[in-house]
Amino acid sequence: MSILSAIYLAVDGTKTEILLSDITATMYENKLKRNLYCPTENCPARIIFSGGKKAHFRTWRLDKHSSDCEFQFDRIPENIGVNTTGTINVEIPHSRRQKALQEAFRIMNLSEEDLKPHLGNSPIKPRNKKRTITIAKKNVTGAQLVLFEGEEYDHQLVKPRTYICKRFVDEIKEMDIGKIRLVMGYVVGIRSVGVVSEIQVGHNNQLITAVFEEAFISDRFNSSYVNKFWSIERLRKETGSIRFTGIGEIRKNAATKRMELAIYRGSDFKVDNIDMSNLASQFTIRDLKTK
Template identity: 25%
Template sequence: MPIYEAIYRSNDHEELITVNSIEQHEKFVDVKNHLYCTYQGCTARLSYVPKGKVRAHFKTWPKNNHIQDCTDYFERMVTANKQKSIATSTMALSDKHIKSVLDNLKRKRKEQESGTDKVKTNRKKKPRPKVNPDSFENTTLNIVPTTGPEADLTSGENNIKEPSVRNRSLINLSDDDLNWTRSVECYIQNVETDDNRAVLELRDGNYTFRVFFEEFFFDNAPINFRGYFEDLKYLVQRHKEYLFSGVGLIEKRNEQYCMLVNRGNDFRIDDQYIAIFLQNASA
């Protein structure tokens, strides 16, 4: 069952945290890493799961157990998934798939703005099959999305469905996202340009995030993209309310999360490809 309250415990400090208040907490990053069960005497650690297909909630930390008297106690089961060894391959995402990801970001944002978004309720799931611990291991193929060079598989190769791309807000990025392709959207605060490099600085409250366009991007993009970023830089200096939406690889540079974008169709400004945005902005 989902959990909606937790105890934030740090040194001698304890504080009740709810799923409705955690993201507004001034120490959000520290809070989400120090959450525990609220039941007296239960020391099970919890993690925060932001709103996605289901409403935001807390869940029990892997390999942490509640005491039997706790209202959130459950017995862990050995499942078939535990018996699988995993092989990982990367798959290049098609322009069509990236377009779908960016379109979904726009749609969800519009629904939230209009108040028409509905959180999906949990459906009853079939219990996972139990397995014989002595049985032979099965191997499953884990497909990882990528927009970079040298992917193991091309889009749709071997009739394998393209993997999904998870969306992240700046406040919810964590080390679990590193080296994964994610989607992000936020408002641009600054643009830096160089010969074979452009950097967009995004900001959400106290959180900053940099989006890098580097040598691989410019080697494969039309030559006029250099001018596009110069024009965007000029516009942002005059008006800092342009929304960036993009798909790219999450990295960590100088102890800060950032994104590396590799292709010209993998991002939009104000829900438009940059060439169209600049054309409309100058009209």
């Protein structure tokens, strides 16, 4: 979510709300710099003004918003979910992944008019793209230091962090291959592959296949999801249209040259914002009641 205003804290302690549209680069440098704070009441996060082609506010490096602040976000390791051994180590906290899926479903329910501010000329991005740093525990003698908004950090030892990028199916590009993405679209087909299935997801005439391979099947945390994919097809037959949101690794199939979304945890995807394991249970209970 974009920050459109900030609180200016003067030397005498008075507070004034400053709109983004009212700030110039000169004003910021001469008066406001290091004195802007989040507009949410009681939130301690400091705010930075960035000028240029598209002026914007962003959160001061390493500062945290209060838990109830609408601009609160998590800093996520960039090198998440790298699948190098047939299994995946997803470092994003479960709560963060679930929150991202909820946000994606909300976006899919926006009207075309309401969706415009989220789109612009680039794919949808979650609020407040940020980085944080992790300094390695080793001798840093001779390391080059740079200054970033009053903070020194060793750019040679910085571990970048980022957010979970959200993309509609038709926004997936070659540059996304090998990266973790949250993909949004509609279920257009499902094909059984043993105890799992392949789900065809589409948006604006573009397709991606959500795949669940051996790493998914062998993970004990996914035991409540295998053999439950029938519930998606049943929901599709009952409702006609199913929204899909899923977090996984973007790949290109070497044989078909088609894009794939490799999902490694059952809780990392939803259909109409419903967890598939819960969906199967709902259908099972309903069937028992009708017998």
